[in-house]
Amino acid sequence: MELTLSLGIGLLVGSGVWLIQRPRTYQVVIGLALLSYAVNLFIFSMGRLTNRLAPVIDTSVEVDPSAFVDPVPQALVLTAIVIGFATTALFLVVLLAARGLTGTDHVDGREPER
């Protein structure tokens, strides 16, 4: 499971980094989105990878921390997703405005001279 997750994160980061260096604004948006997925998965993995464990602690029995999953990273990921979603949406609007004002979807607002 660790290997799958790390490979997945690595693939997302690799694609994301490549995409944000592309000259078209749409590619940059997709790159940022992929990177934020990778970061979210990474935060999630910081709570240690477990399977079929609940985050809710039953206080009636003696508590064994290894039998529960850490709820904090889950809460963090949720917040990060919401914020990332909002800012990406905002970025899309600016992207459209830039396309409308400059007439090109190049990140610098003009086509490179050939």
Added chain:
Amino acid sequence: MSVAPQHLVIAPILLPLVAGALLLFFDDRERLLKATVSILTSVALLAISLLLLRMAHADGEPDKGRVVVYLLGNWPPPFAINLVLDRLSAMMLVLTSLLAIPSLVFSIGRWHRAGPHFHTLFMFLLMGLNGAFLTGDLFNLFVFFEIMLAASYGLMLHSSGTQRVKAGLHYIAINLLSALLFLTGVALIYGTTGTLNMADLAIRIPLVDPGSRIFLETGAAILGVAFLIKAGMWPLSFWLPTTYTAAPAPVAAIFAILSKVGVYVILRLSLLFFVETPDSSPGFGSWLLFVGGMATIAFGTFGVLASQALGRLAGFSVLVSSGTLLATMGLLQVDVTAGALFYLVSSTLTIGAFFLLIELIERGQDSIANVLAVTMEAFGEDGDEETEEEVVGVSIPGTLAILGISFGACAILLAGLPPLSGFVAKFAMLTAMLNPDGFGQGGTIPQSAWWLVAMLIASGLAALISMSRAGIRAFWAPLEVRVPRVLLIEIAPVVGLLFLTLALTTQAGPVMRYMEATATSLYAPQSYIEGVMEAPRATRPQREQGE
């Protein structure tokens, strides 16, 4: 219901939130109302932050600074989010509201008409800034950072225009990336220590076992990069001058403190996490701050010298100011940090005033005026209304004289010449660097300090050269002097900010004592840590009395 004084701590966050949300309910045409509400809010913020400053400073006792902790949800300290007020955060709160009021007053002149929801966004920006200064939790810091940035995107794009949208696109992309770095750093730190509370982190970081220390340091470094992007350290700073130049004048003025947020967080976290642990990571990354800060000063200085337009000159001055702060922090000396804090206040006010002034001066030189005219058109403002308003507004006589004097004051402040506060700030830093064992005690001066001294003096000289050149070009060289139409309400904030720096000079003694107390408590984070960890919880009977 009586409000206990400790509830004041959350007021700088709640007040702008409520005001900003309230303003959403009014139509954008009700400009006077909106402006009144937002200016009153920021005046209230100033009053509250001054009260908080008194509270944190414990009425002037130098070594008895108080750490006021606000436990949200009344959880016992290491858990949940808490807000922490100490001298440093109180000072930053005061500085924020001191800068906010002139920017808002300036915007009444014409800028707040150039696009929708100016005042709401401005209030949310203040909320994010105040939250970032007050929070005692690493992830909560991220949330406030994002609030601040989201509002700043809106303000940056205020009144639109091709130039602004192009610069804004880069600004947003870079900040989204730095947010991702922020999250990665926070996740790594959480993964190794299991906590996000800053005080708790300070306790646990020395206890991290050597095997996983590398992950912790990687996390701290990644987190640092995110803040250094915000502070504009070379080579992460190429976006900054373009963005600040393109932003509308009142927004650029408040942006002067945005780059100081990065500096603030680095100062707070590096001294909290890595100074009191001599056996683990002593002064982690401080040499990098020093070298990076020096490079930033150099880059900013060249930029200042090369700038033809006033806007870019101001943008590069922001870099010089950031670089100075970062490099002085890298020296890890209490007295130098005290001087740097004074410099932080002085340079933020100066750059804020300078950005406002530039717009007024360039108004006479067409370029900005044209851009503004175009955007006004885009928002359906017809020319008739504009001329009408000009009749109503009071046009002051001797405009050029006042503009020229203000420009001269800005030049003196940026170059760090007497008699204004820029000189006091530089003098405080240089004295501390050249007297490492205290004034008149001698001691060996490290070579790094000599380099920084040379750098600071050179950057001041460059600012002086560049400002004189720009001043001559703007005020003396034109054969046909076209006096820009400046309203009283637009020049008053600039003069007000400059008077603040004058007050900072005459009151340099008390202010400097405050800065020294602040720096001393920063370098002895034990009181901060204890203050947070042993914060008293509100007990139930008390709460019933309160209701």
